[in-house]
Amino acid sequence: GKEVVIANAVIAILTIGGQQLFSFFTFSCPCHVGQNLFYGLAFLGVPALILLIVGYALNSQTWRLVTGKRSHFEKVTSSNQLLKCKLVCFVLCSITGRALVAPVTWLAVTLINGSYYVCAMSEYVPVYYYGADPNVTASKRSRILATFPCSQLVPPELTRARDEVILLLRYQSQVAGWLLIAAVVITVFLSYCLASCFSPLSFLHFRYWSSYVHNEQELFDEATEQHSRLYAMQHVRKFFGFVPGSGNVKEIRIPSLREWQAISGLAFLKQVDEEHYDYSLLHDWALKERANGKYLRIDEDS
Numbered sequence: 001g002k003e004v005v006i007a008n009a010v011i012a013i014l015t016i017g018g019q020q021l022f023s024f025f026t027f028s029c030p031c032h033v034g035q036n037l038f039y040g041l042a043f044l045g046v047p048a049l050i051l052l053i054v055g056y057a058l059n060s061q062t063w064r065l066v067t068g069k070r071s072h073f074e075k076v077t078s079s080n081q082l083l084k085c086k087l088v089c090f091v092l093c094s095i096t097g098r099a100l101v102a103p104v105t106w107l108a109v110t111l112i113n114g115s116y117y118v119c120a121m122s123e124y125v126p127v128y129y130y131g132a133d134p135n136v137t138a139s140k141r142s143r144i145l146a147t148f149p150c151s152q153l154v155p156p157e158l159t160r161a162r163d164e165v166i167l168l169l170r171y172q173s174q175v176a177g178w179l180l181i182a183a184v185v186i187t188v189f190l191s192y193c194l195a196s197c198f199s200p201l202s203f204l205h206f207r208y209w210s211s212y213v214h215n216e217q218e219l220f221d222e223a224t225e226q227h228s229r230l231y232a233m234q235h236v237r238k239f240f241g242f243v244p245g246s247g248n249v250k251e252i253r254i255p256s257l258r259e260w261q262a263i264s265g266l267a268f269l270k271q272v273d274e275e276h277y278d279y280s281l282l283h284d285w286a287l288k289e290r291a292n293g294k295y296l297r298i299d300e301d302s
Helices: 002-026 036-057 060-067 078-099 101-113 115-124 138-146 156-198 203-240 257-263 281-288
Strands: 251-254 294-297
Touching: 002 036, 002 101, 036 078, 036 101, 036 115, 060 078, 078 101, 078 156, 101 115, 101 156, 115 138, 115 156, 203 251, 203 281, 257 281
Parallel strands: none
Antiparallel strands: 251 294
16 A cells, blocks of 8 residues: 555665665775675675564564464364465565565665675676786785775776776676666566455455555554553552542542552563453552552642
């Protein structure tokens, strides 16, 4: 839908801006044999991997898929199991597609920029590309090539060779970047085409279903917010003797030291029985204890 497209566009734009800032402030090729490759690949791949993990972590469907359990009331059959596997695969592909937006954008922009690739691959350029002296040993040739990303370290007589090597590597990097973009665009287009072909719904029916799911989720979130607030309100009233926002509070409850200690500390989700849980320490206290204790009347004239 439009929301997904807009969200992906925003993610891509933020990734491009972050890549430019990241390159400007942090990237500095070591120009040393054996270090250029690891340094360039680290800057090329590690941020993309981090963005991929973050993309998975920030998607609510990931946690729904991870924490979801089969209903105890569902009868296990081969058809149900097959349908469940198809659904898991579909949701996993959807999550992966959303999570790949940022890392693919990072890789594409980085390859088109070319700096990381030039640093990583400079010492591996074939000899015939820049007319190297055949009498130079392989180790010395590697040391010379490793300095090419740093123009201040290159001797004047090798300036032209250095320019040729940089142009060659930038060409390779940019071609790889555009090929990556083309591959992603084609894959996304074909995925949507295949999904539409195998969809059991017509075009308008699919639009209606998408609208229904969106509205259902919004209403469910609103009901969850209101229900949890009303439920928590009962426990807060029991502990303090009033509810925040009440206009006519005549008395308040003074909790004891033992009660303060009972609701303080780390709270874990606690299973009460097969069907219910305690969500917090205050919830646990409210279900177990009576709301006796000291009450203080509020002077309405104060």
